[in-house]
Amino acid sequence: VQLQASGGGLVQAGDSLRPSCAASGRTFSSYHMGWFRQAPGKEREFVAGISRSGSSTSYVDSVRGRFTISRDNAKNTVYLQMNSLKPEDTALYYCAAVSGSYYVARTRETQYDYWGQGTQVTVSS
Numbered sequence: 001v002q003l004q005a006s007g008g009g010l011v012q013a014g015d016s017l018r019p020s021c022a023a024s025g026r027t028f029s030s031y032h033m034g035w036f037r038q039a040p041g042k043e044r045e046f047v048a049g050i051s052r053s054g055s056s057t058s059y060v061d062s063v064r065g066r067f068t069i070s071r072d073n074a075k076n077t078v079y080l081q082m083n084s085l086k087p088e089d090t091a092l093y094y095c096a097a098v099s100g101s102y103y104v105a106r107t108r109e110t111q112y113d114y115w116g117q118g119t120q121v122t123v124s125s
Contacts, residue, residue, distance in 0.1 A: 001023050001024060001025045001027065001028065001031060001097055001114050002023065002024040002025070002114070003021050003022070003023055003024075003095050003096070003097060003114055003115065003116030003117075004021065004022045004023075004024075004116055004117070005019060005020070005021045005093065005094065005095050005116040005117060005118055005119040006019065006020060006021075006022070006119055007019035007020045007119060008093060008119035008120045008121045008122075009120075009121065009122070010122045010124065011085055011121075011122070011123055011124070012123070012124050012125075013085060013086055013087055013123055013124065013125050014084060014085065015085050015123070016081070016082060016083045016084075016085065017082045017085065017121060018079055018080065018081045018082065019035075019079070019080050019082070019093055019119050019121065020077050020078070020079050020080075021033070021035075021077065021078045021079075021080075021095030021116055022075075022076060022077050023076045023077070023078075023097065024076070025076070028073055028076040029052055029053075029073040030052060030099055031052060031097040031098060031099055031114075032049065032050065032051055032052055032097070032098050032099075032100055032103055032106065033049065033050050033069075033071060033078040033095060033096070033097055034046065034047075034048065034049040034050075034095070034096045034097075034098075034106060034112055035047040035048045035049075035069060035078075035080045035093060035094070035095055035096075036093070036094045036095075036096060036109065037089075037091035037092065037093045037094070037121075038091055038092050038094070038118075039088075039090060039091040039092075042091075044094070044109055045060065046060055046106075046107035046108070047059070047060055047063055047067065047080070047093070048060070048063065048067055048068075048069035048080060049069065049103075049105055049106055049107070050069045050070065050071055050078065051103035052100075052103070053073075054070060054071045054073070056103045057069050058105035058107075060107075062088075063082075063089075066082065066083050066084045066085075067080060067081065067082050067083070068080075068081040068083075069081075078095060080093070082121070085121075085123045086123060087123050087124065087125045088123075089121060089123050090121060090122050090123050091120075091121060092118040092119070092120050092121075093118060093119050093120075093121050094115055094116055094117075094118045095115070095116040096109075096112035096113075096114060096115050096116070097112060097113065097114040097115075098111060098112045098113050098114070099113065
């Protein structure tokens with residue numbers, strides 16, 4: 001599967017953004033999806049994950065309650081609704097995919113097989 005992330009941008013603290021990640025192919029619903037981010041000088045970190053059906057989600061503590069991951073399997077797209085953005089959310093955001101029969105919170109990069117190219121989110125104070 002090929003992934004294409006978009007929808008980042010430059011916003012002010014407290015604003016919202018909704019990056020999306022479009023997948024190619026007809027088997028999108030067979031992949032669990034995740035969002036990661038990487039700030040300058042820092043390691044890539046897990047942000048959120050969602051199961052194939054969308055019924056299960058997981059979040060890193062720093063975004064829980066502010067970010068919501070969702071997916072539309074008919075559109076082969078996964079979204080990351082980001083509310084109440086903070087300057088520390090500034091990073092390059094990546095989507096990732098992994099096939100599997102059951103969902104667990106996959107928080108490590110090595111647990112994903114496919115990656116998009118990233119979309120930049122910049123939050124000014």
